[in-house]
Amino acid sequence: MVQILLPVRAKCIPNALGQLSPPPAIKLKLKKKILIHDIAKHLDVSIATVSLVLNGKAKEKRISDSLAEKVLKYVEEVGYKPNQLAKSLRTGKTHVIGLVVEDIANPFFATVAALIEKKLLARGYRIIYCSTNGDTAKTRDLLTMFQERHVDGYILALPDGVESDVRTLVRSGKPLILFDRELAGVLANAVVVDGEKGMYEATQHLLEQGFTSVAMVTLQAGQAQMQARLQGYSQAMQEWQLPEMVLELEFQQEREQIIHQMQAFCQANPTCNALLFATNYLGVYGLEAVNGLGRRIPEDLAIVSFDDNDLFRLYSPSITVVAQPLEAMAESIISTLLSALEGSQETGRITQLQLAPQLIVRESSIRVPQKARPRASRTKT
Amino acid sequence: MVQILLPVRAKCIPNALGQLSPPPAIKLKLKKKILIHDIAKHLDVSIATVSLVLNGKAKEKRISDSLAEKVLKYVEEVGYKPNQLAKSLRTGKTHVIGLVVEDIANPFFATVAALIEKKLLARGYRIIYCSTNGDTAKTRDLLTMFQERHVDGYILALPDGVESDVRTLVRSGKPLILFDRELAGVLANAVVVDGEKGMYEATQHLLEQGFTSVAMVTLQAGQAQMQARLQGYSQAMQEWQLPEMVLELEFQQEREQIIHQMQAFCQANPTCNALLFATNYLGVYGLEAVNGLGRRIPEDLAIVSFDDNDLFRLYSPSITVVAQPLEAMAESIISTLLSALEGSQETGRITQLQLAPQLIVRESSIRVPQKARPRASRTKT
């Protein structure tokens, strides 16, 4: 999807002040940044006093109320803001959280990131976020970068292959929480969704609707959560004693390739009358693939995808999904993180949470051959 | 859309080492962080020497090749990484860029952010990103936070109301670039899309298709780019001497409210047979609204939205859009920023770029009353 640069108007303004400025050395009155030293000098007190007052240790360190007030007043007046770099250097705290996801443009990660950001901001934390794009080397780079920047904590959804790096990170003692996916052999805080249960229920639902030839489309990745989703499908199929049909796609392929493989799979398995997609974007591509083949949903082919989004909700027919509890994930991640950050240093305690996804039945998986009403039917909680 | 917390499995592991650890004081062999001082001591040279070698100033400062090599080798061996906080404090550079958008969960911003991140990362820069949610006070907070964190540059898509803050920021001399929207009266680098042209062409297209009663759905915001989009619509309508119909929605409303107002608008204007949406998410909500009313697209109502996304591309019927050149935007933003960051300090030069959007005609705006083929027809460039 390469877009083309088409500048319609392009101004280049040589100098904001026009062309007649006589000497090139214009003294920009760059208001000299005010320091704690300046505050102290002006009030004729020591730097320490100002610092203590500003950090709320006036009482504790027996600074008189009158002086403390005077300091605060003057600080407010001149709008002094402590240099966070110096502060961090001294205290070892940056109040920055590192967030690593696979791809921030993916609605699932974007939404969770937005929720987390909102809640952490209120607690005085900032986040630095980065995408791994599933690349192990890049992930490793990002993790060391976060260490270098001295983030106070980590929120991570990582590709597999970086287990030992994460183990080292855990050992460093900084609060760390895995989400969306755990890492094999890494004992760390984690918040994940029970994909097995979700896919089991989705498969059951399809089978109960009478779709007997259900195939699963997933990724080859060794990631634990992917295997769980597949497992849920397998389980249900076995219970019904039906043969499993799985399309395992290679990771990090181009959109066109994926669609092509899906179409090939459908043509190679003409009896297949229902598709389960293991992720958000596989589902999106799947719709394109099915459209391209001219198959009708759900008459010719029923569809269920893991992970909800706008497209699935509004598509016609609307798409049945296994929705992840985004708010609850964000909430759990943050509370786990905060208790690790602000709690005492009992570093040995770890928390692992597995949340239940929710099957939202829509039109794409309903057997009735009669045209369904255009309004989506949605499960209530 | 409140999701409910349903923990299925919740482990709480008291201690990673089990329950029989005799004294509670386990000496975690926390490998003492290695400092430049340690390197110097071990090699029996001064700290300065090590620092100079590490910063590539060995030649310039006449450190002998043999010594330089020895330093590099040992640094590599012990895996020493300079403390970025100390470095930043000393040099005044953080190599961090602040990115502020309205909402990172919006696919437009998420995609641009992802592109920017990717390209800046390769140049050794990191980004801190935050969402304003259109809130002026929060935006102001974010901007001061970025200043406090000493970011090296700013990439901003801001709500109106923070003009003076941005002016101050510009005056501070840090590289700064506005995107998506300019700010009234703020002379700064900017990369925007020509919404007027885009909407003009979209309106023309609808009129040429024979939809004579075209309405525009937009936001009340005073933002320049919104007014431009409206202007493009007005222009076209005037040329055809047709009456304008505009629904101006208040900013920051709930989804349900917006949908409700759209539906009310449609019912109040039964003759209206085409809708233009000024943004991405208005378009999405618009589809829900139209669905809810049971109107068929495009038979009863043609639809065009500003800003493309998965939903519009895959929706059936596929939705005609005015697509923004995301790659080109990211590219322009970065090259402008980098030249400001790495170029000399000629701070007076500003660059303003306006890129052309692209009308992608799909099914939702084609007059033909016969059922269109399911495959989307797409303009080629």
Added chain:
DNA sequence: CAAATATGCTAAAATGTTTAAGCAAATTTT
């Protein structure tokens, strides 16, 4: 009234770098 304690503040070390200035020794130039 001496000793002990409380009060109100400050000096200075510490955080981990970069970099300007400088200093001997070696080499080259007059």
Added chain:
DNA sequence: AAAATTTGCTTAAACATTTTAGCATATTTG
């Protein structure tokens, strides 16, 4: 052979804070 320059490195200041330890003075206690 003295003067000048080059070589190869080091000293120490600077960056902007926080925080421990401590110092007078004032108050309370025995």
